Amino acid sequence: MADQIMNSVSSPDGFWASKRRIEKFTKIFTTVVLSVGAVTMILPVIWMLSTSFKSPTEVFAVPPIWIPSPLHFENYPKAWTISGMYASEGITFTTYTINTLIISVLSCLGVTSSSSLVAFAFARLRFPGRGPLFILCLATMMIPTQVTMIPTFILFKTIGWYDTYFPLIIPAFLGGGAYNIFLMRQFFMSIPYEMDEAAKIDGCTNFGVFWRILLPLCKPALTTVAVFSFVWNWNDFLNPLIYLDTNSKKTLALGLTNFVSLYGQDYHLLMAASLLIVIPLVVMFLLGQRYFIQGIATTGLK
Amino acid sequence: MTSAERKEAISAYVFITPFLLAMIFMTGGPVLAAFGLSFCKWDILTPIQFVGLDNYKEMFFNDPRFWKALYNTAYFTFLSVPIGMVLSIMVAMLMNQKVKGIALYRTVYYLPSVLGTGVAVAVLWKWIFNADSGLLNYMISICTGIPMSECPKWLASEAWSKPALVIMSFWGVGGGMIIYLAGLQGIPTALYEAAEIDGANRWQQFWTVTLPGLSPVIFFQLIITIVNSFQIFNQVYVMTDGLGGPADSTLVMVLYIYQKAFKYYQMGYASALSWVLFIVIMLATWLQFQYSKWVYYEGELRK
Amino acid sequence: MKKFRLALAVAACLALVSVLNLVGCSKLGGAKIKISSWGSPEENQILVDLLNDFQAKHPDIKVELQRIPYNDYTTKLLTQIAGGLAPDVVFTEVGNFADLYLRGALEPLNPYIQADHMDLSGYYPQVLDRFTVDNQTYVIPRDTAPICVIYYNKKAFDESGVPYPTDDWGLEQFIAAGKKIMKTDAAGKVTRWGFIDDWVMPEPWVYDFGGSYVDNVKHPTKWTFAIDPDTLKAIQFRADMMGKYKFMLPPAGLTAMGGMGTGDMFMNGTVGMFISGIWKTPTFRQIKDFKWDVVMMPKGPNGFRGFATGGSGYGILKSSKMKKEAWELVKYISGEEGAKKLAQTGLAQPALMKEANTTFLDNSDPKNKKMLLEAVKFVKYPPMAKNWDEVTHSIIGPELDKVWNGTETAAEAMAKLKVVLEKNEPQAK
16 A cells, blocks of 8 residues: 555556645645644643633533633733742742743753753764763763762752752753753764864864854754753743742742642642743744744755 | 864764753763672662672563563563554554644644643543543443453453553553654655656555665664663653552562662662663664665765 | 852852751740640631740740641651651540550650649540550540530421431431432432542441440550451441431442532531531531531440541650650640630530530530530540551551442451451550
């Protein structure tokens, strides 16, 4: 069957002979498949959206309510101000947002710069111990954080970084984690070495090769690393939980826990808050799209 | 070493300074501490006691939950990784077209990954997997005519709880999609043009140009997703309220480690468990590197 | 170029350091004590008010409240203790009290109580007793929460023509009511169930049937769960409610809400009776569609009563360097002021009898909460063993899951558990 399709695709006078037909079919097929998938992706989010407008008793109504009436718009301001729980300290989700922004932006910068530097060395430079060091790097990804959590905590606390943002940001500048280093390394390796050579012949230093030749070619990879690290930091819960004490320093992920506690859960507010904090990420992603569309890639070494 | 080589080596060390600093100051200590702890008993509130290999002996000879956790973790990994990978690549290829509104589609597919794995998402999925009135069984009953009462009980059933987790993981294909998209963008169009001139059709181009060009990325994703799948925690924790139920059917390794460390005050044992998990993951990764001849690097590693 | 970039990085770091230092600085002078607590917004507000009052009365003591989400309480507390940042006063409940006490983390309070001639007779003796071991008190109780409260939907009872339950009802009446208030739609799907528990709780039934988990709660030496015949009957009963009498929601429908939305099910009328502690009151006061009230859990088969009980209080960690100040705080927040405020929210029954008998019994919903005063007589607490948590969640729990799902009978599960529990010893030292 596959053979028949393939043959008919390449035979000069079959139904598919016309290139335009193929293109048109592909476009329609793509759109249909994508749409079905998109619905699957977005349906749960729509439920979250609809729940964010419900009253507490409607959240788990059976059969499920898709369009609550009335629409409780007040859930949003209520969630944002955490029902006034911290009114005396002036803390609302605005506070959390600013804190999280600081952490995420700084981490993002740190990760993109340091991981690409380190990855360049692993991909392009020769030095003793390169192999073992890279393995060591990968190995750090494989230890569950739950167990290094306490020793790491003791470490940070001993150097006085408890209740500060340092434990959340500094690691980003120190390589940004094995995942990002690994990712960048793979991308560097997909670029022909001849380009480095050409630049070197022209008198470029290592750093010059890195900065002028390889980095620009890796825009999709860099964007990926940036987006991932930003999103990860934005949603990170465990680290802020154990390192932050003062209420005014807490982050968005921690802020969400205000709606769920032993004696009561405000799911409608939780949904509202969860959707609100996702909006900046979505916007960022939409705007960053053009770095994913690269157009013409490395066209040649000439 | 020649002076040129030495210069290169020094240059390299400067480049990897951030990484070295992290290793020495931030990772090294805690990892060694965790290693040491695995030979001790420690409940945090009383002093550490050295117990030699007791933890390991207990684990391998006296702990059925350990084997269950290992099995559950492997099951989840070996199901979700291959299928997820194929889905991600397919989606990435579809997203690589210049169809109208593709940016919107990409965002929609990436949206789930951006929502994280918090309580909100857990509530959502529990509703979807509700055996009596949830979305998934509802869709199944519409598409296949099986009445909802005969549909799998998902999170309430020992047999279907892990498949439920696997299905949940597919929702996150957007994450992989991004990586593959970046990879697809990196394949020179010149190669496609050359292949077309040689008479290759779309299907053949996929096998001869796309896949090899994508192979470094696939290799990367394979390693990463396997490592991550072995360490799955957040989703299981929120979906089962930290219990790994029903009847330990969703008890994955890291959940078990978390329980031992923070619910049952057994840090030493938890550390030992982590080291065993670590070795398993290392082994899996090493195997992948050993059998990585299929990966084609356009640029190649400088030997 | 390289050097320039390095310099840039260093400069950025320095800038970072200065910015973050500004954000991070908050060192005060004077005595400073820390208290850790979880809690809903109402609880938190009460505590914040109390702390402000306390600081007004004791200007030389500063109190810092550390709010930790309930689900992560132990994680964060342990992490802090390990890191040397333990709080001075710790909010604890009957479960993790045992964990802390058995590991020697709690400061004995008798010396302080005697020095201040504090009169503890105002507290429910049974509740205080939970926090007292070998005549030494470790925690001053704040509230008691017997899980014996059956919330019922009056409208559902009216519709089915069932008289409202009374506190002295027994199992037969409970089963009958549960079955009669059920509703099914035309397609045969259940639209209203008879009964559900807040989370999977065998304990209320085990105690109500006169069963047990250990031979001695405070000094357990062996697990009696699998060998006590009353326990078996209790487990069988809970399974029967789902399998035989079919008026209780089976796990399949439950996992929709996964133990999270069971209260919501009561609130939207999907279930007619709901067992939990009194703490659901503030949430349920939001119900508008129907009238509801509470009734005591039905008597067990021999007319016996026993209620699994929660409850919380404040203790002092041994590691504290400011024990005297911590004690002042504990005294104040466990006292009358706090109890009164707590009672007003309806959230919990204060451990101070006076407040429980007065403020708590105001005319707000639920009207029958006075039955809680009776309930105190029958409180039962979890065994005090270091491995209690693990045994109940990792050994007993998973096996019982199979019983609730119907893949095993209660007798089979007990037989398996007997073998395992015989080899296991409660660690009470």
